[in-house]
Amino acid sequence: MKILYDHQIFEAQVYGGVSRYFYELMRCFHAGGRQDIEFDLPLACSNNHYIKDAPFLKRKCKRIIHFDNFIVDFNFKGKWKLYQLAQKIGYVKNYTGINKALSVESIKKQDFDIFHPTYYSSYFLEHIGQKPFVLTVYDMIHELFPAEYPGGDKFLELKKLMIEKAARVIAISESTKRDIVRLYGGKFEEKIDVVYLGNSLDASNAETGGLKTPEKYLLFVGSRSKYKNFIFFVESVVSILKRDPELKIVCAGGGAFSETELAFFNKLGLGGRFSQYSLDDGTLAHLYKKALAFVFPSLYEGFGIPVLESFAAGCPLIVSDSSSLPEVAGDACVYIDSADGASIAGAVEKVIGSAQLRSQLIAKGYEQLKKFSWEITAEKTKKIYEEILR
Missing domain, CATH: 3.40.50.2000 (Glycogen Phosphorylase B;)
Known part of the structure; x- marks a missing residue:
């Protein structure tokens, strides 16, 4: 054939x-x-x-x-x-x-x-x-x-x-x-x-790539186009970021921040709290590994490969309950209603506030990943x- x-x-x-x-x-x-x-x-x-x-x-x-x-x-x-x-x-x-x-x-x-x-x-x-x-x-x-x-x-x-x-x-x-x-x-x-x-991300090859990442951060991966829901996610966690000056948001991929995005961050009074990196798989794996959580608030996905990447790298997952994402994530995550700011904020507070929950999510993620190759x-x-x- x-x-x-x-x-x-x-x-x-x-x-x-x-x-x-x-x-x-x-x-x-x-x-x-x-x-x-x-x-x-x-x-x-x-x-x-x-x-x-x-x-x-x-x-x-x-x-x-x-x-x-x-x-x-x-x-x-x-x-x-x-x-x-x-x-x-x-x-x-x-x-x-x-x-x-x-x-x-x-x-x-x-x-x-x-x-x-x-x-x-x-x-x-x-x-x-x-x-x-x-x-x-x-x-x-x-x-x-x-x-x-x-x-x-x-x-x-x-x-x-x-x-x-x-x-x-x-x-x-x-x-x-x-x-x-x-x-x-x-x-x-x-x-x-x-x-x-x-999943193609080999977490065993995680490397810093010379990046100096924050001590505490939430990770956002990929495009920040409208249906990816990045702006609404940021708006939903403003109060959490303001309560904890050490907490940052790191964006992997998606291109450099636009002038509109930078102005938006400044308007919120959070101008220095966001970083964006364009990187290879080894550095991406490092970002997943070190994050408090990967937040995936997308309104729609055809599949959701970043879900599997987060599992492979041992990163706790907070993910939208829409479209294909529940099929991929199973019970190895905390779900959010991506159109509800309180739902997003509540999930973030829940995950970053409990080391035990993060460990449980990581373990469940490794098991869920076995279903996909x-x-x-x-x-x-x-x-x-x-x-x-x-």
């Missing part, structure tokens, strides 16, 4: 949950030289962190050069014109065209049994013929929070088209499956399979492939 993947997500992401998912699938399929499944990833250019040294890649990927990483150590007048000249003479190539052409070439050869595109573009439909394809749906955020994605109508049309035409659809949680059925109709329910994700994800995905070919 041979599976063909494509370039889409490895062109779009340097880091990210979706590219990590496909990398881990291929890593598991490649492990041990197994003979029951083979795969190909036609990719010429990528800056993706996970696959850059992957032993299963048949082609050495060239680095993608765009303006943001063109002569990164120097800013000077005329840099944009120099970049345009580099494009004109071919030093900076149209990597999107190169990657897509390679994917189309592989699809046209028909030397595969199943195609598994890594995102929602429909570019391949005119070339795939009678070969089946599997689509993974990660969440329904664009449908449920359209205000955060203006101009997304075309994207949603493509996504629905792909769901309609796929031989099977993989949803990464029961919650995501329910949302697909609710939003797009029950006619798709029978072809949707739920396959949970795994990339090997389980890969095995269940392989069974779906096999069922299609029967």
Whole structure:
């Protein structure tokens, strides 16, 4: 059985949950030289962190050069014109065209049994013929929070088209499956399979990375976009922060604080109480390990990989009771109503005020984590492939 993947997500992401998912699938399929499944990833250019040294890649990927990483150590007048000249003479190539052409070439050869595109573009439909394809749906955020994605109508049309035409659809949680059925109709329910994700964070490799972290802090991980509920979380714990001058909030990832966020912190009188770090997995594991708690107040998740990361690193979890999160967290956490400030504040006070509770949550987290692994994800995905070919 041979599976063909494509370039889409490895062109779009340097880091990210979706590219990590496909990398881990291929890593598991490649492990041990197994003979029951083979795969190909036609990719010429990528800056993706996970696959850059992957032993299963048949082609050495060239680095993608765009303006943001063109002569990164120097800013000077005329840099944009120099970049345009580099494009004109071919030093900076149209990597999107190169990657897509390679994917189309592989699809046209028909030397595969199943195609598994890594995102929602429909570019391949005119070339795939009678070969089946599997689509993974990660969440329904664009449908449920359209205000955060203006101009997304075309994207949603493509996504629905792909769901309609796929031989099977993989949803990464029961919650995501329910949302697909609710939003797009029950006619798709029978072809949707739920396959949970795994954890990639190796807590044994935790390292400071030179960071000087506060003695006492709550950890917030990832994007701070509106549905992630960061601002409301901060508003909910203002009184706790003001009562305890030593307590800080550390944000991992999500980009540097915006001017709006910094002004918001200052308006609360808490300007020096927030830190933000962009970091690798080893340093992220260190932040989890040292935190009093990881607070995940998101209004919606398709799965919630940070939940598993916190379990792996031995970090007490405070998490929203919405969408997929109860499926992943089980009873190894303190739940909050993410729309209720008193619920958030009460949970934070409860956890930071009890070392015994934190120890209990850590122990439960280790047990809950055993239910999830990339090997389980890969095995269940392989069974779906096999069922299609029967």
